[in-house]
Amino acid sequence: MIERYLRNTFRKILTKEDKLELNNNVPSLSVLKQKFRNINESGLYLHIPFCNQICPYCPYNKEIYKPDVAEKYTLAVKKEIDFYVEIIGDKPITSFYIGGGTPTMMLHNGLADIITYIFHRFNMQCGIHMESHPNHLSEENLDIIQSMGVEYISAGIESLQDRHLHRLGRPYKSDDVKKIISRVVDREFKCVNVDLMFALPGQTYKEIEQAGNALCDMGVDQIAAYPIFRFPYTKMGSNGVESAFNLPTIIKRRKMLHVLEKIFYNAGFERSSVWAFTRKGVEKYCSVTVPLYIGLGASGGSYLKDIFYLNTFNAGEYIKALLSGKPAFALSLDLSERMQMAGWLYWRIYETKFSKKDFYLRFHREFDNVYGKYLKPLKTIGFLQDDGQDIVLSDRGTFWLHAFEDMFSIDYISTLWGTSKHKPWPKKVVL
Numbered sequence: 274m275i276e277r278y279l280r281n282t283f284r285k286i287l288t289k290e291d292k293l294e295l296n297n298n299v300p301s302l303s304v305l306k307q308k309f310r311n312i313n314e315s316g317l318y319l320h321i322p323f324c325n326q327i328c329p330y331c332p333y334n335k336e337i338y339k340p341d342v343a344e345k346y347t348l349a350v351k352k353e354i355d356f357y358v359e360i361i362g363d364k365p366i367t368s369f370y371i372g373g374g375t376p377t378m379m380l381h382n383g384l385a386d387i388i389t390y391i392f393h394r395f396n397m398q399c400g401i402h403m404e405s406h407p408n409h410l411s412e413e414n415l416d417i418i419q420s421m422g423v424e425y426i427s428a429g430i431e432s433l434q435d436r437h438l439h440r441l442g443r444p445y446k447s448d449d450v451k452k453i454i455s456r457v458v459d460r461e462f463k464c465v466n467v468d469l470m471f472a473l474p475g476q477t478y479k480e481i482e483q484a485g486n487a488l489c490d491m492g493v494d495q496i497a498a499y500p501i502f503r504f505p506y507t508k509m510g511s512n513g514v515e516s517a518f519n520l521p522t523i524i525k526r527r528k529m530l531h532v533l534e535k536i537f538y539n540a541g542f543e544r545s546s547v548w549a550f551t552r553k554g555v556e557k558y559c560s561v562t563v564p565l566y567i568g569l570g571a572s573g574g575s576y577l578k579d580i581f582y583l584n585t586f587n588a589g590e591y592i593k594a595l596l597s598g599k600p601a602f603a604l605s606l607d608l609s610e611r612m613q614m615a616g617w618l619y620w621r622i623y624e625t626k627f628s629k630k631d632f633y634l635r636f637h638r639e640f641d642n643v644y645g646k647y648l649k650p651l652k653t654i655g656f657l658q659d660d661g662q663d664i665v666l667s668d669r670g671t672f673w674l675h676a677f678e679d680m681f682s683i684d685y686i687s688t689l690w691g692t693s694k695h696k697p698w699p700k701k702v703v704l
């Protein structure tokens with residue numbers, strides 16, 4: 274109740290909007306062509322919505338893998354690529370991320386075909402960042418992954434304690450995953466990231482410490498350490514199993530992150546985003562890095578300056594639409610300048626540092642004139658440093674500002690993704 278009140282108040286202050294309403298008034302080919310006239314480069318996101326199993330905590334758009342669906346999905350994604358080539362022409366794609374679900378589910382069934390097609394049809398000026406499942410990282414599969422051109426790879430190991438892996442329903446043991454990761458580290462990737470979930474039910478500080486130290490010893494380049502979040506539309510978030518997943522308080526989560534921060538800094542990592550720590554000198558593994566991007570695949574989202582739109586989440590409907598010659602756009606949100614600025618600030622806080630000059634280059638407005646008065650008190654309480662040009666969040670500021678952002682993101686994701694999961698073509702979604 275209080276949270277909803279705070280959310281509404283801050284949304285109003287930051288965006289000047291009473292509500293954010295996505296609707297099915299989606300953009301046409303000619304509107305997108307027009308928007309791209311003022312865009313010089315774009316990022317590219319590709320969603321692979323297939324998994325071997327459905328993990329009880331996972332909010333992402335996915336379904337159980339079926340070979341015949343994956344085959345049709347490959348054809349549909351290629352149609353979507355053709356659609357965008359008509360819009361983008363040979364403007365450079367400067368960032369490419371493949372996420373899921375589990376992209377490596379399609380390693381032997383379409384993924385290489387899609388990547389080759391992307392490099393054939395778009396003006397690709399970047400490397401590939403890709404998510405993977407630890408159980409898919411055999412020597413043979415790593416050969417395929419590298420031959421496809423993936424240079425930045427991530428594996429969701431989630432925990433290094435068997436009791437937690439078991440409770441999360443992960444299909445491997447801690448010793449297996451250590452061997453798998455050392456196999457990946459031995460390969461010549463530019464960055465090897467592992468995802469670790471912490472603040473798990475019943476997890477102790479000692480276990481956090483052990484996991485942090487073990488990860489540093491494994492020689493990975495980057496660690497993304499997320500406290501586990503509960504999304505209402507997942508099995509873990511639904512009431513039935515809620516009591517089994519009693520999560521630590523926010524204060525305990527902060528302390529646990531602090532334990533990890535200390536270990537990672539001592540081992541030569543620096544913070545590269547709210548939850549990620551990258552070895553000094555390594556180029557970080559991350560999602561699309563340029564401000565504007567197009568999203569391919571079921572639930573792929575696109576952000577083009579003054580519009581955000583989403584594909585249908587349903588893989589079958591996505592395939593049906595594309596194979597009948599139509600785009601699979603389901604929902605769209607027009608963004609006022611104020612909303613664009615709030616979105617920009619959200620992501621810069623996520624990255625924990627930013628330059629005011631970049632804000633000016635993007636919006637032709639002085640950062641201090643728009644947000645100065647809100648940031649001054651945050652500087653006073655030590656949440657950030659401001660040398661007049663750049664803003665850098667402290668570790669304390671990073672945690673609490675992000676906790677504040679979560680008040681929006683968890684609720685928005687739950688509403689938007691939860692609805693899209695149940696209705697392939699919603700009329701509208703109000704956030």
Ligand SMILES: C[S@@+](CC[C@H](N)C(=O)[O-])C[C@H]1O[C@@H](n2cnc3c(N)ncnc32)[C@H](O)[C@@H]1O
Pocket residue numbers: 324330331332333372373374375376404405406407428429430431468469470499500501502503504
């Ligand atoms: C798409 S998955 C990773 C790739 C692959 N599907 C796998 O499971 O190994 C992305 C990551 O998000 C994180 N994640 C998923 N659900 C989460 C939750 N409820 N709270 C916090 N992190 C979560 C996990 O660390 C997970 O590895």
Ligand code: SF4
Pocket residue numbers: 323324325326327328331332333335373374375406429
């Ligand atoms: S955590 Fe990974 S494997 Fe599990 S359901 Fe989510 S995307 Fe699929």
